[in-house]
Amino acid sequence: MVLDFAAAYDQLNPDDDDYRFYAALADELGVTRVIDLGCGTGTLTRLLASRGRAAVGIDPDPDMIRVARQRSGGEHVDWRLGFSDCADTGSADFAVMSGHVAQVFRDDDAWSRTLRDLHRALLPNGTLTFESRNPGAHAWEQWTRQATLRTLDTVEGPVEFWHETAWVSLPLVAYDTFTRNPRTGEQAANRDILAFRDVPVLVDSLETAGFSVSHQYGDWQRTPLSPGSREIILVAHRRS
Known part of the structure; x- marks a missing residue:
């Protein structure tokens, strides 16, 4: 995928x-x-x-x-x-x-x-x-699959897309971006870190x-x- x-x-x-x-x-x-x-x-x-x-x-x-x-x-x-x-x-x-x-x-x-x-x-x-x-608003607390899940239409069919917070050590926050093909179950993840x-x-x-x-x-x-x-x-x- x-x-x-x-x-x-x-x-x-x-x-x-x-x-x-x-x-x-x-x-x-x-x-x-x-x-x-x-x-x-x-x-x-x-x-x-x-x-x-x-x-x-x-x-x-x-x-x-x-x-x-x-x-x-x-x-x-x-x-x-x-x-x-x-x-x-x-x-x-x-x-x-x-x-x-x-x-x-x-x-x-x-x-x-x-x-x-x-x-x-x-x-x-x-x-x-x-x-x-x-940072006072704690946005990372809302970075969950349930809160961020979206489905995109692609040439390969629908793809699920969401974020999940990985760790918090202020001022740095790491989060993973997931993509998943619901038809095949194939899934990928990429990690980013923000200040x-x-x-x-x-x-x-x-x-x-x-x-x-x-x-x-x-x-x-x-x-x-x-x-x-x-x-x-x-x-x-x-x-x-």
Whole structure:
């Protein structure tokens, strides 16, 4: 059983609250050049580019970039395979990391390098925005087969897909992603580890990298951040 995860990504993640939030923020700020780091299949990148902006989408997964290029509007985006060091110096006034990309940098040095790269890539007073799951909300407690099970239609027939938390040692949380063919019983699993940084750590890392945090939200409706908020959504600006 082979599941093309990249092709199925949008079906597995149909909610677009984050995309609409970031697109609206870009509109409000009147930005003209954007970087989407960890762009995945490029849904947000293409949305930002559709407003007539110059858009760069960067992702280390070649399958994600493959799918992004093939989607409608993909021809208007500069797709780059790689990491934050692929961003050109002084090339953007808006940088975004959606889809909880900030949490894949479980090593603090890698997270700091990423922030420094984005600081270099942004113009003075340019905006960096991203979200991270709030460790205070204990999202991993809901990562069970019962709570996350979905069934996808594929060329091989229906495939079950779900998550299960493997271990918790904050700020790190490991979880397994399972796929199963209900017809044959064939099953596969893949383990990932995410960093659940709290607000003080995130703000301090941004300030150390040369940013000033202007807004902190707890959801996509811009509710002020609270200890029990599911999301930590930060908007920061590059200091000169």
